[in-house]
Amino acid sequence: MGNSLSTENILNRDEELKVKYLAQTDFFADFTPEQLREIAPEFQWQTYTQGTEILKQGQKVPYFYVVAEGRLVSMLEKEKVEALQLAVFEAGSAFGEIALLTGQPAASTFRCIEDCRLLVVDSMHFALLLLRWPNLNQKLIEKLSGRLRMANDFLFEAKYKEYLRSAMQLSQYQDWFYGVWGGKGITMSINSKIEEISKKPENLLIIGENGTGRQMLAWFIHKRLFGEKSPFVTIKGGLFEQQWGHSISSLLTMIEGGTLIIKEINLLPPEAQRDLAKQLKEQAPKCLLLGTVYSEAERKSLTAELLDCFPQKYLIKPLRERKRDINAIAQAVLEKLAAKHNRKVPRLDHESTRLLLSHNYRQENMTELIQIIERAFALTKGDVISIEHIFFGPTVRKTGKTINLLAWPPLKKLLQKGLFLSLIQGITAVLFILLISLLLGGSDLPLTLTILPFVWGLWWPALVILSPLVGRIWCTVCPFSSIMNFFQKYLHWDRPVPAFLKKYDYLLISFFFLLIFWVEIILGMRQDPFRTGLLLLTLLAGALIFGLIFTRHTWCKNLCPLGGLVGTASIGSVLEVRADPNICLNKCTTLDCYVGTAETAGCPMFQHLPYLDNNLDCKMCFNCVRNCPNDSVQLNLRFPAQEVWHLVRINQGFAIFIGVSLAMLLPVIYFESVRSVWPENSWLLYFSLAYWACALIAAILTWFLVKPYKTKAANSRIKLMFALIPLVLAGHVMYQLNFLPGLDRLTAGLLLESASGQISTWYLPLTQIAQILALLIGLLLTSFAVIMVRHTSKKKV
Template sequence: MIDDKAYSLSKIELLSDLSSTELAELAFDFQWENYGVGAEIIKQGQAEHSFYILIKGKVDVMIRKEGQRVRRVRSIESGGSFGEFSLLDGKPAATTILCQEECSVLMLDAEGFARMLLRWPWLYQRFIGKLTQNLNEANLILSEAKYKEVLRSALQLTQYKDKFYGLWGGPRTTAEIERKLEEFSQAKGHILLTGERGTGRQMMAWYIHQRQALTEAPFVVVDGRRFDQQWRDLILESDNQENPSSIYNSNLFDIAEGGTLFIREINLLSPHTQLKLAQAINFQKNKCIVIGSLNSEPDDLDRVIIPELRKCFAHTYEIAPLRKRKRDIPILAQGFLEKLAKKNQRNVPVLSQEATQLLLSHHYQQGNVSELIQVIERSFHISEQDVIGLEQIFFGPTAEQNGHTINLLGWPTLKGLLMKGSLIGWLRRSVATMFIALVLLLLFRPEVAVSTKVFALVWGLWWPALALISPFLGRLWCTVCPFSTIMDFVQRRIHKNHPIPQVIIKYDYLIFSILFLTIFWVEVITDMRFNPGYTAILLISIQACAIFIAILFPRHTWCRHFCPLGGFIGTASVGAMLEVRADTSVCLNKCTTFECYVGTKSVSGCPMSQHLPYLDNNLDCKLCFNCVRNCPNGSVQVNLRLVGREVWHLVRVNQGFVVFIGVMLGILVPLNYFGAFQTKELSDAWKAWFTLFYWGSGFIGGIVAWIIAKPFKTKSASLRVKLIFALTPLVLAGHIIYQVAYIPGIRSLFFAVVYKTQAGLEMYNISAAFLAYSIVSVFGLVLTGITIALVLLRTKIKRSSQSTT
């Protein structure tokens, strides 16, 4: 046998420098040992063991780290050795040596090992070289193993029960899904779930898993979109192609062993990976249930999945999109609210009838039930009351940025001023003080107001200035409006906070229209522009109404749903060059707290109940800049943009405003042409005829606009709605022309054009009022023409691009 041993040792590279005599000498101390498959030659932590040279067979070097599974570090084939390192450092064995095959080894005990090193000290060097090489390899393998361990823990999520609401819909849908779940829990074989995005395929997979597997079994979710890059190599890896029983111990099936492997959008795997997955599923047999999901019609499956993979799935089930089972929407929505209320320890809010109708009218094509969940979660978090109304329901696509804009907040000084808010606060207080002083002056010293021209300036400058400024700078007047400042001051002290009646929200355009008509009519009929007392009463009445509404209802309900002045400048500002908008990607990916809507401790939320990612027009943004101060994510922008562009991009606008535009257009005829028949003292007959024509044309204007624009049931503005909004420049021009006549001194102002003729200098006088009328008319007509043309052009382009896709 000594010859045998010496012969075997002669083939070992480690001992290749020994002569035959030396090998014979060394072989004397070695003993033969044989081990079967699965035997452990050395155990990790074993204090005493020997040095081994593997002559035949194959062993695995296994390691177990605390709290982790046993992991294979590497394999040793015949000719390799093991046990030397712990003999060298005198510590217990760091790894386990496990036989993968029948093994024959030559064993040298610790004493013999020491003698060998004394006899041939250069062997130290060989061992140290080998140790270094092994350490490098082990490091690589261990870091790969660590990576896979991280993957494993990332994938083995079992807290899905908290992720899903567990609601399917109404009794009919719930019964059907329950029946399917029961069927799948009894059935054998893998499952394909089809359905649109957000229909609840993953939730269904989770509940199938719950019913089929043990509670602690892994539920591993991987995404088909990244499968090829991330997981392909983890489907099935064999160390040894000749021996497929040796499976790499970190493949996906190992990780999901005993549980479920859920592959989302399985059709997005490349055909090659699909084939590999099919082989892996067949090879791994029943190691875990595989559930694939995809957005496809059941009849279309053979087109998007290769036959080999298709055959792996014994069952297929299609989950219907939410728009095909709308009866489920109210039940689901209320169910989500109940669960949210329980989780947040709040009263369960209820959805108002109008809010429910709004939810029912939506098609949820973006995300089905997931989209509904987002809408409900958002409404729950932003609602301050137990009734969720129209104002808390935001859905559909978020606002899109149209064209190039310049964010003025990129200018640090302006940003600092707006963030601090002290300048705006100071301006508001100053304007409010001036307003109170003006009202007192008009009431108690009207003669001073008239003689100092203050009174004339109010009517002659303020009104025309509003009409002129708003189309360019938006609702900048609202930033400092004294009605709002005083109303806010009172509201902070007395506040009933009743929910806004839905009828007000739904028909606010009628409120604006009627109040606007009334105020203008009273103003003309009472000749208020020449009467300081009446003017003071009008201002006090508006302020009293604003305060009354502010005490009753939340936020600035007056500004959003009542104020005719706000309605006028809001409409004018739709095409303005100044806008407040949010970076929707930041809002959607970063924000869970919605401070722009709910506010912070120091600054109240949006007074107009706007949720910034959904704000896409100027109509209801009163430029208070609260959102700039409140947003913790720096998402809000104050942009400069092209004038008028918003009109041809209108989407989520209050479409009822077409009635208001029609009313404003209608009254221009009596306002601008009845003056010609006016005597110094307004006669009763004139008043009667004016009243008739004024209200008649106002109503006709509103009704015609309504008939043209209807039905405005869609969420996004139709072409007709946009065309009526495109008339805004004309409406404004008409109102400016009316106001220009009241600018103090304008009727007696003339511009002279002097030109030279053969007879000498000739002079041509142009009245300032006529010049103003002409300029404003031309501007109004040209801008309206351009806007209408652009609306039509853009719609045509959009339609043709839709028809080609």
């Protein structure tokens, strides 16, 4: 154990050292420490003593090298002539990239002039790095064009042009585009533009927002005019001057017989625009120039000289202004994906189609839609794409400081192995079955009557008190879920969740929660072992029936009343399970957290981790920790309640659950205080009427207040409702404290002795003190959350 720990420490230190040296290198200057930590394992150490030749001129170059320590020189060797020293490489320098890119032998010899330590990555992993990290590719192009600028010798210039051309081939797009535009109207219009340009090639300015398909249009025009193999070079307007300001003519020559596309061409400074226009006029290049701008206003902001160079323009409308195209695009993308992966074309069900149509795609237009469809295709195994496969909007943003508890290796191992959790789940399941048998069987009445107050007096309060602190930790060990899981292994119809369940889950959960509470009170379950056993058995039966028929843990997500309570309570908890979206989006190809692996099922709550940004629907089962192949999942310790004011997406309907859970407390607390005074029958009648009336009024009021239309956006009204959670929980704690075993027998008091020796006393039952405390804490936290919600909403305005 000690040995493995120290090996781990050494490995960690080694990784950190690699990160430190990579960060000093110009190539990786834009990378965040997290990204460097990901890249670091690809690099290996190599050490060389002074005088050693690392590479010999003419030799095949096996690696990309980063100098970590020491110095070396590159030398040009010629027969019978003394070697010419070209450059000195110190810590932070890198070399070998060009040879790896072109497959050519080393152009010079590299010799250590001090003892050197290098980080190296082989050609295959270097190519993978370039593909995975587009900014690395961009750096390479920047570096090559920089060298081209400095090259003053004809041969060197020619060589760099050749290198650069090879580098640019990396950004070719033949596999990237679907060639899908939407319905008939837009497809015909685009095709006729392509036709027009192919007959009369003229520079074209494409106007459209990000993701509208400007680059795709450019690619199809290019393909039609020059074919796939000819150069198709994309340069960002903002970087054009820095990369090509002095070598526009070289660039235009290189792209001869191909297409140059300058994205956001309006970002070129006016002087550079005039320069480019001049070169285009003087040189009359044999390449096509395509520029893109965001809007007509940006087109008009171009200098007159550059505008003159674009005799043609084409406007692509944003997707939100042509929503009729959404279905056609989605369908076409699904068909292409299905053909590529040799699968049946999945169908979008009614709800998911509605959801797609309701979204505005302001971030990335068609690209955003395509990414949503690609993700849904990867997430669904069956023939139907439904609402839980549709993830859109921004991925999780980091809000506030967190500490990842999984950085502590023993805990990570414990959760990844899962044996320990399975053991605890097994034990709670067995104890639970014993408990039900005892309660229903009634064979040992004294024992049953001893256990009963603990079931009611500890279990309920524990749920209400623990969830806001540590989240849905109850669900981690919940016997309903463990027993359901066990039987699912042997019998599972795996049916999709019915649409009405997904749509009205919050109403059903609220209703079942009210029902359990009401039944518990009017049937006096706290004193009745048999009825308590029956209630637990009914809940278990519900979990089992839904678990065996429907997919994943439909019961937990869409029906469980306890889940509703602990889920809402856990919104403010100090623990959260989250993924690092940078890793998910840049590295993940399997989406195992959702899909699952052979050993462990995917997320039972239908969560795709890069989009998981609240605790409501995470039952802390840690399946994702076990499944994620990229170490992206974190178990974070965070500031309590901050999720309330940082909410971005949430099942809006749970505002109704909060409303009714608060309103039901009025009759529950009031009628409890008069139960012993009223005749039982009248009490039951009036209590029931008041209980359901309060719940109904609260539900209607909240409904009108938040209007839960099944979008997931958390607006400030929703956040204000969620800010009430501490108060709701305080109310429930106050009620539950009445039943905490033994508490009613404790009293706290003050005893004061006056100067005359007279003694005065003040006593308060401990239950009351605890209730006042709970109320104060609830009020305080709710007020704080309301202030923070108001504050953050104002900041956004």
